[in-house]
Amino acid sequence: MEAGASATRAGGKNSAARPNLAAVAALAGVSASTASLAFSGAGPVSDATRAKVLAAAEQLNYGGPDPRAQSLRRGRSGIVGVVMEDRLREAFRDPMNVAMLDGLADELGTAGLGLLLLTEPGSGGPELSLAPMDAVVLVGCSTQLDRSVVALHQRGIPVVAIEAEPMVDVLAVDLDNRDATARAARHLHELGHTRVALVTLPLEPTHPRGALTEERIAASTAFTSRERIRGARDVFPAIGGVVAAGSSVEEGLIAGRELLGSGDAPTAVIAQSDLLALGVIRAAQERGIRVPEELSVVGFDGVRIEGAAPYELTTLVQPAVEKGRAAGSAIVELLAGQTPAPRAFTSEFRVGNTTGPAIS
Amino acid sequence: MEAGASATRAGGKNSAARPNLAAVAALAGVSASTASLAFSGAGPVSDATRAKVLAAAEQLNYGGPDPRAQSLRRGRSGIVGVVMEDRLREAFRDPMNVAMLDGLADELGTAGLGLLLLTEPGSGGPELSLAPMDAVVLVGCSTQLDRSVVALHQRGIPVVAIEAEPMVDVLAVDLDNRDATARAARHLHELGHTRVALVTLPLEPTHPRGALTEERIAASTAFTSRERIRGARDVFPAIGGVVAAGSSVEEGLIAGRELLGSGDAPTAVIAQSDLLALGVIRAAQERGIRVPEELSVVGFDGVRIEGAAPYELTTLVQPAVEKGRAAGSAIVELLAGQTPAPRAFTSEFRVGNTTGPAIS
DNA sequence: CTGTTAGCGCGTTCAC
DNA sequence: GTGAACGCGCTAACAG
Numbered sequence: 001m002e003a004g005a006s007a008t009r010a011g012g013k014n015s016a017a018r019p020n021l022a023a024v025a026a027l028a029g030v031s032a033s034t035a036s037l038a039f040s041g042a043g044p045v046s047d048a049t050r051a052k053v054l055a056a057a058e059q060l061n062y063g064g065p066d067p068r069a070q071s072l073r074r075g076r077s078g079i080v081g082v083v084m085e086d087r088l089r090e091a092f093r094d095p096m097n098v099a100m101l102d103g104l105a106d107e108l109g110t111a112g113l114g115l116l117l118l119t120e121p122g123s124g125g126p127e128l129s130l131a132p133m134d135a136v137v138l139v140g141c142s143t144q145l146d147r148s149v150v151a152l153h154q155r156g157i158p159v160v161a162i163e164a165e166p167m168v169d170v171l172a173v174d175l176d177n178r179d180a181t182a183r184a185a186r187h188l189h190e191l192g193h194t195r196v197a198l199v200t201l202p203l204e205p206t207h208p209r210g211a212l213t214e215e216r217i218a219a220s221t222a223f224t225s226r227e228r229i230r231g232a233r234d235v236f237p238a239i240g241g242v243v244a245a246g247s248s249v250e251e252g253l254i255a256g257r258e259l260l261g262s263g264d265a266p267t268a269v270i271a272q273s274d275l276l277a278l279g280v281i282r283a284a285q286e287r288g289i290r291v292p293e294e295l296s297v298v299g300f301d302g303v304r305i306e307g308a309a310p311y312e313l314t315t316l317v318q319p320a321v322e323k324g325r326a327a328g329s330a331i332v333e334l335l336a337g338q339t340p341a342p343r344a345f346t347s348e349f350r351v352g353n354t355t356g357p358a359i360s
Numbered sequence: 361m362e363a364g365a366s367a368t369r370a371g372g373k374n375s376a377a378r379p380n381l382a383a384v385a386a387l388a389g390v391s392a393s394t395a396s397l398a399f400s401g402a403g404p405v406s407d408a409t410r411a412k413v414l415a416a417a418e419q420l421n422y423g424g425p426d427p428r429a430q431s432l433r434r435g436r437s438g439i440v441g442v443v444m445e446d447r448l449r450e451a452f453r454d455p456m457n458v459a460m461l462d463g464l465a466d467e468l469g470t471a472g473l474g475l476l477l478l479t480e481p482g483s484g485g486p487e488l489s490l491a492p493m494d495a496v497v498l499v500g501c502s503t504q505l506d507r508s509v510v511a512l513h514q515r516g517i518p519v520v521a522i523e524a525e526p527m528v529d530v531l532a533v534d535l536d537n538r539d540a541t542a543r544a545a546r547h548l549h550e551l552g553h554t555r556v557a558l559v560t561l562p563l564e565p566t567h568p569r570g571a572l573t574e575e576r577i578a579a580s581t582a583f584t585s586r587e588r589i590r591g592a593r594d595v596f597p598a599i600g601g602v603v604a605a606g607s608s609v610e611e612g613l614i615a616g617r618e619l620l621g622s623g624d625a626p627t628a629v630i631a632q633s634d635l636l637a638l639g640v641i642r643a644a645q646e647r648g649i650r651v652p653e654e655l656s657v658v659g660f661d662g663v664r665i666e667g668a669a670p671y672e673l674t675t676l677v678q679p680a681v682e683k684g685r686a687a688g689s690a691i692v693e694l695l696a697g698q699t700p701a702p703r704a705f706t707s708e709f710r711v712g713n714t715t716g717p718a719i720s
Numbered sequence: 721c722t723g724t725t726a727g728c729g730c731g732t733t734c735a736c
Numbered sequence: 737g738t739g740a741a742c743g744c745g746c747t748a749a750c751a752g
Contacts, residue, residue, distance in 0.1 A: 018516055020729055031739045036731060044737060063514030067492040068437060069729035071428045072744055077492055079439070079476065089462035092452055102449035105477060114491050115477040116439065119469060131474050132427035132437055132492060154423025156378055249666045278666075306609045306638075307667015380745055391723045396747055404721055429745035432728055 019060040028056035039065055071132055080108055080331055081116045081133040085140055094247040094275065095303040099320035104137065107328025133157065135331045138164055142205050142221035158334035160327050163224045171334065172342040173327045177224055180316045180347040181231025181270065184298045188268045189235050192358035193296060197266035198232055198241030199255040199276050201225040207245045216243065228272050228300065244276055252279015260287055267295060267358045274299035274315055278308055281354065292356035302350060312352035319345050379420040388416035399425055431492055440468055440691055441476045441493040445500055454607040454635065455663040459680035464497065467688025493517065495691045498524055502565050502581035518694035520687050523584045531694065532702040533687045537584055540676045540707035541591025544658045548628045549595050552718035553656060557626035558592055558601030559615040559636050561585040567605045576603065588632050604636055612639015620647055627655060627718050634659035634675055638668055641714065652716035662710060672712035679705050
């Protein structure tokens with residue numbers, strides 16, 4: 001051994017094999033278990049011994065216990081999987097998802113848990129059942145994940161679902177999608193609207209646009225969209241409309257053009273997200289239709305959107321961050337062996353300046 | 361054993377202990393390694409044997425090999441960590457980050473790798489060195505991560521950094537932040553502007569607002585912001601301005617008010633993101649300052665922003681998705697034992713309708 | 721094609 | 737305080 005200033009990228013054969021705890025222990029002249037305690041700090045170790053171990057570690061360029069081995073030994077990896085709809089960009093485009101994720105990450109981070117982004121099976125992404133995770137959060141997922149959920153249960157991995165069809169042994173974090181939409185619909189009803197149309201979020205995994213038909217509703221795999229449709233139908237049983245390909249202003253614009261260009265254009269539109277609602281308003285502007293005088297528009301979510309001015313959307317404000325936070329704390333409790341109760345959140349109906357009396 | 365329709369959540373003592381591969385193998389009457397092959401499919405196993413194993417697995421309610429054990433044995437977890445600035449919501453608010461992540465996730469997903477969201481050390485989140493990951497991507501990180509990077513190297517974990525201060529043994533995915541900004545600055549220079557101000561992205565981890573001072577620049581930990589400042593100074597050596605607390609229209613508005621309210625307001629503003637640029641334009645509108653007649657504004661990123669109309673921002677279009685994709689493929693190559701070359705991307709200067717000749 | 725033998729790297733009993 | 741042994745659950749070698 002020459003001088004000790006090396007360690008940059010020395011070419012010695014020592015650097016070839018990665019050191020492990022045993023090697024460090026050997027060099028320090030202690031047993032492996034003692035060395036383990038010296039690192040984890042979870043046990044009585046004399047300062048002198050600890051120093052010896054740390055010195056040996058430094059000399060061997062040992063970076064601490066291997067997380068993979070720890071995971072196996074402890075039976076915990078500190079990772080929580082989050083399953084979202086296929087395209088990340090799609091999911092992140094909607095501020096609601098982002099807010100929810102933020103709440104979730106916040107709560108999990110506090111507990112030292114990391115967030116693993118997964119996509120639904122079949123989308124070519126990482127296999128849901130291949131990742132070493134301690135728990136899973138399903139968000140805005142299609143209702144067809146039963147297979148995967150069963151596999152997770154077999155592994156004893158707790159599952160929390162945000163706004164999903166109820167499943168056995170899956171803790172639900174719910175939103176009053178149906179009731180909330182019904183409340184908004186009632187508002188329109190009271191204002192005298194009868195020709196009301198829906199602009200819904202996607203109903204199928206492939207997100208095709210098109211008219212809202214009975215068949216599509218029946219075959220839909222999107223829980224949230226369907227619940228909101230039901231809410232609208234609680235008030236307007238025969239309500240129709242169009243299905244958008246995503247939650248964006250652009251999609252709302254397309255949907256709005258479709259609706260407002262038809263023979264008997266609606267006097268009110270129930271959009272399933274604020275972004276869609278804003279798009280519909282844009283479409284109205286294009287045709288010179290005034291909002292709310294000639295067209296009422298309600299949204300869902302209650303996000304502040306850049307560029308919405310001068311409109312203040314009539315909408316349903318949902319506690320997105322809280323939803324994420326609730327899912328996070330539920331996970332933490334689940335991992336602690338407790339059995340938390342399902343959580344249900346309610347949206348607040350906020351009247352803005354985009355709804356008004358129907359003109360007959 | 362009664363009828364076989366059970367397995368829902370039977371209370372037998374068999375369901376207490378989670379089955380493992382050995383148990384399945386024993387029940388199937390084969391060796392553990394054979395059972396392993398039957399599951400992984402990576403080896404010659406007779407159909408009859410495989411069927412036996414699968415049947416035993418089903419009977420025992422075994423969900424397949426434990427990913428944690430596989431991780432240890434194979435030395436791979438299939439997880440790639442992504443380290444971003446502290447708040448997720450903050451990071452996701454900027455469409456650039458989302459686009460980049462999308463490209464990254466896309467490339468990694470194809471390789472079967474999952475994305476683990478991590479925060480910088482000290483932000484209370486999951487420890488960067490505690491997660492079982494195969495590689496790490498640093499994005500928009502402060503330049504003070506050397507400690508963590510060293511730890512990762514000790515573990516033999518490859519690191520890719522997107523737009524970061526060069527570090528040893530870290531593969532760089534770079535953007536021509538400085539040159540690009542200089543190009544935009546030159547454009548303003550040629551238009552005759554001399555009173556030009558900057559609106560920069562945060563310079564410190566805590567994101568305080570305030571005037572852009574020499575001290576702050578010198579002490580800054582944000583690589584991208586600093587490079588862009590340098591680019592501006594290549595053309596306007598004495599340029600000053602303000603530091604925003606994040607990349608958002610709101611922040612741009614605040615910064616714009618500050619700049620335009622001062623004694624000698626600038627005739628041109630170089631904003632370090634399109635969101636900030638739009639905010640500055642809003643501030644100008646508030647004061648009745650016309651863009652581009654009385655104030656020129658350039659941005660950075662080249663994103664389509666809802667609500668920007670009727671403006672089409674003069675900006676630097678950067679290939680965000682490609683950046684992410686490049687980082688992803690670099691990771692894949694690194695994990696395959698190859699040594700990919702660093703990648704560098706260039707931004708395209710796009711002249712919109714928010715810049716014009718200086719009025720003197 | 722299948723079984724046997726060794727570990728992967730670590731944490732946790734127990735003794736001393 | 738410290739050391740010795742064992743096993744987490746699986747898979748990569750080699751035998752047969």
